């Protein structure tokens with residue numbers, strides 16, 4: 001649905017060049033919520049703005065619904081952009097217009113006749129739960145309500161794609177939750193594809209089907225959230241389940257075990273301890289509800305160096321758990337060996 005290929009954007013200001021997006025490939029599937037995470041300056045906004053051509057990429061392709069946007073011009077490009085809605089961190093409402101007036105604005109620009117416009121505005125306000133505030137001015141409503149106006153306005157042209165530029169960053173946690181719930185609901189009800197950028201792990205946890213992590217203009221990992229969480233060394237997993245730096249002691253093996261769904265309900269620690277008559281030390285962990293599935297990460301310590309724990313590690317893998325061994329040059333239980341964890345701080 002959105003295909004980004006070898007995208008590159010360089011800003012040139014006063015003789016200085018900044019490569020904001022440096023060869024990004026990304027595929028956002030139809031009807032999914034895709035989150036791009038990264039620290040400030042990673043290039044997230046630039047990437048998003050290249051999708052609806054608020055920024056012109058220097059190289060690469062952006063295909064939305066099979067259409068190569070940078071290759072379009074004039075009326076074709078205008079029509080293609082109407083099918084892409086966008087919401088912003090600071091809402092961008094017109095203070096002199098009422099809530100209804102703000103939602104009507106893009107319809108006026110599109111030349112929708114007055115009667116049809118009024119009907120569509122009513123429909124949109126209903127969709128975002130603002131019918132009672134139609135006549136209020138932006139100054140008279142809360143931040144969450146302002147974002148609802150932003151969402152209604154973005155949906156005016158019946159887009160298939162919604163781009164969200166840090167839409168909840170200016171909101172308190174409770175309001176953030178209600179806006180994310182609304183986005184999830186619209187995604188399901190309208191089949192809307194949502195590409196959002198955020199620096200908040202919580203946003204990914206609550207609504208994203210897939211995610212990518214950006215650093216220095218590049219995507220360092222991407223894929224379905226569930227798959228990323230089960231992937232050894234995943235930065236997303238470390239961000240969603242923060243655990244302190246492992247303390248590696250001689251004569252022990254420190255292992256991070258990620259589990260999901262059914263395996264989250266099985267007492268794998270006590271089974272492991274019983275089967276091998278060993279003491280298993282629990283060093284930390286958490287269980288979260290992610291995309292309707294319970295996913296957890298537990299750090300455990302086993303007696304003995306990794307090479308004497310090959311059977312124990314294989315036992316955990318056979319139980320359907322993702323196993324990551326810390327400090328081992330190679331995990332002998334995994335085919336080809338699992339490399340030692342590359343420690344780098346997660347994005348937030």
Ligand SMILES: Nc1ncnc2c1ncn2[C@@H]1O[C@H](COP(=O)(O)OP(=O)(O)OP(=O)(O)O)[C@@H](O)[C@H]1O
Pocket residue numbers: 011012013018019020038039040041042043044045046047199
């Ligand atoms: N209009 C511009 N002119 C020059 N440099 C820019 C411009 N916009 C962004 N940059 C630079 O490009 C890089 C990426 O910026 P971008 O805003 O895309 O990152 P970001 O991940 O969205 O960060 P933030 O969350 O702080 O917005 C940064 O180094 C930034 O300073």
